[in-house]
Amino acid sequence: MSVEIHIDNVVKQYDNGNITVIPGLSLDIKDGELFTLLGPSGCGKTTLLRMIAGFNSIEGGEIRFNDEVINDIPTHKRNIGMVFQNYAIFPHLTVKQNVEYGLKFRKLARQERAERTEEIMNVVKIASYGDRLPERLSGGQQQRVALARAIVIHPHVLLMDEPLSNLDAKLRIEIRQTIRDIQKEVGITTVYVTHDQEEALAISDRIAVMKDGIVQQVGAPRAIYSRPANVFVSTFIGHSNLINGSISRRGNEKQVLLGGGSRVVMDNLSDDVKDGQPIVVSVRPEEFVLADSGLAATVVNSTFLGQYVHYTVKFNDDVVWGSGSTGVFVQDTGAEDVIINPGDRLYLAPKAGKINVFTVDGEQSLIKDVKKYG
Numbered sequence: 001m002s003v004e005i006h007i008d009n010v011v012k013q014y015d016n017g018n019i020t021v022i023p024g025l026s027l028d029i030k031d032g033e034l035f036t037l038l039g040p041s042g043c044g045k046t047t048l049l050r051m052i053a054g055f056n057s058i059e060g061g062e063i064r065f066n067d068e069v070i071n072d073i074p075t076h077k078r079n080i081g082m083v084f085q086n087y088a089i090f091p092h093l094t095v096k097q098n099v100e101y102g103l104k105f106r107k108l109a110r111q112e113r114a115e116r117t118e119e120i121m122n123v124v125k126i127a128s129y130g131d132r133l134p135e136r137l138s139g140g141q142q143q144r145v146a147l148a149r150a151i152v153i154h155p156h157v158l159l160m161d162e163p164l165s166n167l168d169a170k171l172r173i174e175i176r177q178t179i180r181d182i183q184k185e186v187g188i189t190t191v192y193v194t195h196d197q198e199e200a201l202a203i204s205d206r207i208a209v210m211k212d213g214i215v216q217q218v219g220a221p222r223a224i225y226s227r228p229a230n231v232f233v234s235t236f237i238g239h240s241n242l243i244n245g246s247i248s249r250r251g252n253e254k255q256v257l258l259g260g261g262s263r264v265v266m267d268n269l270s271d272d273v274k275d276g277q278p279i280v281v282s283v284r285p286e287e288f289v290l291a292d293s294g295l296a297a298t299v300v301n302s303t304f305l306g307q308y309v310h311y312t313v314k315f316n317d318d319v320v321w322g323s324g325s326t327g328v329f330v331q332d333t334g335a336e337d338v339i340i341n342p343g344d345r346l347y348l349a350p351k352a353g354k355i356n357v358f359t360v361d362g363e364q365s366l367i368k369d370v371k372k373y374g
C-alpha cells in the first residue's frame with residue numbers, strides 16, 4: 001500500500017516561537033508520485049522532510065497520511081523508508097545483513113526475510129556483492145544498499161534527503177536513474193529533497209520550489225521551467241535574462257515593449273494588464289533570436305559546447321532588470337550556422353510565445369495559463 005500525504009498549514013518554529021522557519025505551508029502529495037522539495041540552502045526543505053519523518057515537532061497545522069493525522073505518531077510507527085546523503089549503513093554488517101536488518105527488526109519469518117532481501121538486492125543491482133562489508137564498496141554502491149534497505153520493508157512513504165550529494169557527477173546521474181526506475185516500479189510515494197535544480201527536473205513527477213519556508217510554485221518539471229510563477233522560480237530553475245519592459249495595450253491587442261524599440265506581440269497576457277504598466281520580462285538563453293533590430297548588444301564571450309554555442313553579451317542600453325548589464329543566449333549548432341565572435345555587435349529579439357512576463361516587483365506572472373499550484 002502506498003499513501004497520499006497531506007500537509008495542511010504546517011508551522012515550524014524554534015526557540016520557543018521566536019524563530020519561525022516555516023510560517024504555514026500546505027502541499028498535497030499524490031499516491032505513488034516522486035515529489036521534490038527544491039530550493040536554496042536554508043529554505044526549510046530538510047525541516048519539512050524531518051516533520052514528515054517525525055524527527056521534528058510540528059508547531060501548527062497537521063500532516064496526514066491518507067486520512068490519518070500523524071503529528072503525534074512516533075517515527076517508528078509511521079512506516080517510512082529513509083535515505084540520506086551520508087548512506088547511514090552499518091559498517092560492521094555485510095551488504096545482505098544491512099538490507100535484511102529492517103526485516104529482522106520487524107520480526108518477519110526467516111524464509112520471507114530471505115526472499116524479500118534477495119528480491120530487492122536484484123532490483124537495486126547489489127546481489128553480486130551481498131557478502132561484502134560496506135568499506136569495500138564505492139559511494140554509489142553504498143547508496144544502492146541504503147536504497148535497498150529503505151524499500152525492503154515495504155514502507156508507505158520513502159523520504160530522501162540529498163541522497164546523491166556525496167557522489168561524483170557521473171554516479172549522480174546513474175544513481176538518480178536507478179532511484180527513478182525503482183520508485184516507478186514499486187510505485188511508492190516519495191518525497192525527495194535537493195537544492196540541485198537539474199536533479200529535480202530529471203527525477204520528479206512534480207516539484208515544489210521553496211524560498212524562506214514558503215512554497216513559490218508546485219508543478220511538473222516542464223511546467224515550472226516554461227511557465228514560472230515569479231522571477232525567483234524563473235531564475236532558480238535554469239537561466240533567465242531579466243529585461244525591463246512595459247505593456248502597450250489597445251483594446252484586446254497587447255504588446256510588450258522592451259528597450260531599443262523592441263516590441264513583442266503577445267496573445268497569452270493576462271486580461272488585467274494595463275497600457276503603460278511597467279513589467280519585467282524573462283527570456284531563456286534559447287529564446288533569443290538574432291534580428292535586424294531589437295536589444296542591441298556586444299558579444300563578450302563565446303563558448304563552443306558541441307550541440308550549442310553559449311554567448312555572453314553586454315547590452316548597449318540600460319535594459320537589464322535589477323543590477324548588471326550582461327545577457328546570455330545560446331545558438332543550436334544543428335539549426336544555425338552564423339558564426340559570431342567576441343566583439344561583434346548584434347540585435348537580439350525574444351521569441352514571442354515563449355517568454356514570461358511578471359509584475360515589475362517580480363512577484364507575480366502576467367501570463368494567462370500560469371498555475372501557482374499544478
Ligand SMILES: Nc1ncnc2c1ncn2[C@@H]1O[C@H](COP(=O)(O)OP(=O)(O)OP(=O)(O)O)[C@@H](O)[C@H]1O
Pocket residue numbers: 014015019021039040041042043044045046047048195
Ligand atoms: N534547531 C534549530 N534552531 C534554530 N533554527 C534552525 C534549527 N534547525 C534549523 N534551523 C533553521 O531553519 C532553516 C531551514 O533549515 P533547513 O535545514 O530545513 O534548510 P534546507 O532548505 O534543508 O537547507 P540545506 O539545503 O542547507 O540543508 C535554516 O534557516 C536553519 O538555520
